Amino acid sequence: xxxNLLQRNRAALLWDExxxxxxxxxxxxxxxxxxxxLIRAEEIERGHLEKYALLxxxxxxxxxxxxxxGETGVxxxxxxxxxxxxxLGFCGGAGLATLDGIGLLKIRRKPTRERLPSFSGRIRxxxxxxxxxxxxxxxxxxxxxxxxxxxxxxxxxxLASYREPMxxxxxxxxxxxxxxxxxxxxxxxxxYQINLDPKLLTNDPVVIEGTYGSGRVLLSLAHFDTLxxxxxxxxxxxxWKYLGGQKxxxxxxxRQEGVAAAIGSTSSSPGIAILESAVSGIIDLGIRxxxxxxxxxxxxxxxxxxxxxxxxxxxxxIQEIALRLNGHPAEKYRLIENDxxxxxxxxxxxxxxxxxxxxxxxxxxxxNHITYERCDVPEIQKxxxxxxxxxxxxxxxxxxxxxxxxxxxxxxxxxxxxx
Numbered sequence: 001x002x003x004n005l006l007q008r009n010r011a012a013l014l015w016d017e018x019x020x021x022x023x024x025x026x027x028x029x030x031x032x033x034x035x036x037x038l039i040r041a042e043e044i045e046r047g048h049l050e051k052y053a054l055l056x057x058x059x060x061x062x063x064x065x066x067x068x069x070g071e072t073g074v075x076x077x078x079x080x081x082x083x084x085x086x087x088l089g090f091c092g093g094a095g096l097a098t099l100d101g102i103g104l105l106k107i108r109r110k111p112t113r114e115r116l117p118s119f120s121g122r123i124r125x126x127x128x129x130x131x132x133x134x135x136x137x138x139x140x141x142x143x144x145x146x147x148x149x150x151x152x153x154x155x156x157x158x159l160a161s162y163r164e165p166m167x168x169x170x171x172x173x174x175x176x177x178x179x180x181x182x183x184x185x186x187x188x189x190x191x192y193q194i195n196l197d198p199k200l201l202t203n204d205p206v207v208i209e210g211t212y213g214s215g216r217v218l219l220s221l222a223h224f225d226t227l228x229x230x231x232x233x234x235x236x237x238x239x240w241k242y243l244g245g246q247k248x249x250x251x252x253x254x255r256q257e258g259v260a261a262a263i264g265s266t267s268s269s270p271g272i273a274i275l276e277s278a279v280s281g282i283i284d285l286g287i288r289x290x291x292x293x294x295x296x297x298x299x300x301x302x303x304x305x306x307x308x309x310x311x312x313x314x315x316x317x318i319q320e321i322a323l324r325l326n327g328h329p330a331e332k333y334r335l336i337e338n339d340x341x342x343x344x345x346x347x348x349x350x351x352x353x354x355x356x357x358x359x360x361x362x363x364x365x366x367x368n369h370i371t372y373e374r375c376d377v378p379e380i381q382k383x384x385x386x387x388x389x390x391x392x393x394x395x396x397x398x399x400x401x402x403x404x405x406x407x408x409x410x411x412x413x414x415x416x417x418x419x
Contacts, residue, residue, distance in 0.1 A: 011054040011240065012039040014093070015410055016068040019402060020313040021059030021092065021225075023320055024298055026413070028225035032236045035246045038414060041068040049080040053244030057093030058225065059144070061393040065096050074102045082213030086243035091146050094219035098149065104212045105219070106153035115148040116200040120301070121169030121176075125160045125206050125222065132159065132207070132218070132238045136231055140166060144299065145309075146221035148204050160207035160222070164198075171196045173304045191369070192304065218243065227298050269325045271340025275318045275405075278344070278351035282311050285355050289362045305370040306361050307388060310398050311354070314347075317405050324412040336408055343404045350387060350397055357383040 013029070015022050015038045029036050036056065039048060049055060055077065057065065066074065081087050081104055089097050097104040124140050127133040139160070151158070167177025171185075176198055179185060185197040207220045218239070224232040240246065283300075286292045292302035298316055302308025321340075360380050364370050368377070373392065375381060389395030394402065 010052045010246065011036045011056055011244070012049065012052045013037070014039055014041070014044070014055060014057045014065070015406075016041045017064040018058045018060040018092075019406060020298070020309070020316050021090075023316055023409075024223070024227065025056065025058035025090070025225045027227060028232065028236055032233050032240075034236060034240045037417065038410065040410070041065075041070070041073045044069065044076050045072045047076065049076055049085065052080075052085065054086045054088060054240070055080065057087070057089045057096055059091035059093060059223065062092045062095035062098075062101050064393055065092065066101055069102075077102060078104070078212070081215035081217060084214040086215060087212070087217045088239060088243055089217075089219045090223055090225060091144065091221055094149075094221060095147055097217055097219055099152070104217045105156060105208070105210045107149045107151050107156065107208070107219075110148040110150055113195075114200075116171065116195050116198060118145055118172045118194070119165070119169065119198060119201060120144050120299075121295070122166035123169060123201070123222075124163040124166070126163050126203075127160045127207075128158070130159050130209075131242045132235055134238050135234050139231065141222040141224060141231055141235075142226040142229055143206070143222050144226075146206075148201070149208070149219075149221070151205060151208065153210065156208055156210040158205045158208055159218075160205075162201040162204050162206050165201070169198070170301060171198055173302065193369075216243065227296055269322075269337055269340065271337045271344055272318070272322045272325050274344035275340060275347055276322060278347045279311075279315045279318050282351055282354050282358070283315050285358055286311065289358065291358060291362060303365070305365055305372065305375075306358060307372050310388065310394070310402075313402060314398075314405070317402070317409055321405065321409050321412065324409075324416070336411065339404070339408055343401060343408075346397070346401055346404075350401060353383055353387055357387065 011034070013022070013025060013036045018025070037052075069077065077087070087097060087104060089095070095101055095109060098107045098109060100109050121142065122140050123143055124138070127136065127139045133139065165176050167175075169176045171179070172192060172194065174188065174196065179188065189196045206222050207218070209216065209218045211217065224235040224239070226232050286302070286306070286308070290303070291306050292300040292308045295301045300308045300312040357380065360377060360383070361370065361375070364375055364377050364380060368375065370380075373390070375384075385396065387396050388398050
């Protein structure tokens, strides 16, 4: 490691294309008292990584993160690590570092036919004697719809592997404890036409470590940044110490109220009130039609056939904006207020179309096998294309709206960091 890097102990959190997972990471770092700066892909392109010892890339679609970085940003990340920087990636951030992404480590994603495509919840892992697991008793952590990796380099160290899921975990929209108490997965896999048996995770790597040039790369498919996970908080502290971050610092100025405090709170912003009303209407409709319920304060569990993660992401990110505007006079954020009003017009339309779509999807579930991408009802297909496009990753009107919301939230958080 260069002398310049040895003098650094700052961490950067890549914000682009993280959305819900960026908010989750932000809150975990706040709760852990860890210092960090938000950084955007455009800043990485301009060479700003030279200020840091650690780049933390949270969850999100790795393909979209790579597009945001572009060729210049990708090369800047590679150079940063090669010259001695540390790279930490969770879930989608881990996927970005693979040969399918920017190629920091010789690992690949398992194809869907060979893996469990939709596990979520608590799972016990087998840990090695490594500093990142110092102070951990029962090693139960959370994984949220992770990929699975195949390692192609025997120099890569597996720091932890999957053991057994907890009974309250889910495979797709099926509770694992309930299914296993009734006998197994074979008939359900035939019905769902995907792998569902959580045994497909057993002994697979969940935390791995390798090197790229002079730098360290540590990747985790477990979300140690899950809200209120005390094991996760301990690991986050261990990771910062091990990879070159620091305690306390600029992050202490960011507001740390609970997630649930925002929706319904008193705000002087008419713009955020419009957004809150529109997105709450979607969430409430889904709950009363038995399409989803809250797993924790940040994540829904939805039925197979609807796009629950997208609606959840909208809700949480609007909560975060409301939280930061609460109690401030509207004139203090006049430019942001104009942006909120512009988004509000689009979101109200999106909300009405989404509620129509959800009702149609709910009815279609009664007589058809549907997935988020496949349904024989023409109106459903038409609205899905309008709102989300045909990609599994974010697209359509949703992507336009969430990008605008993300830009506003980033401005507010940076303002707090800079004050």
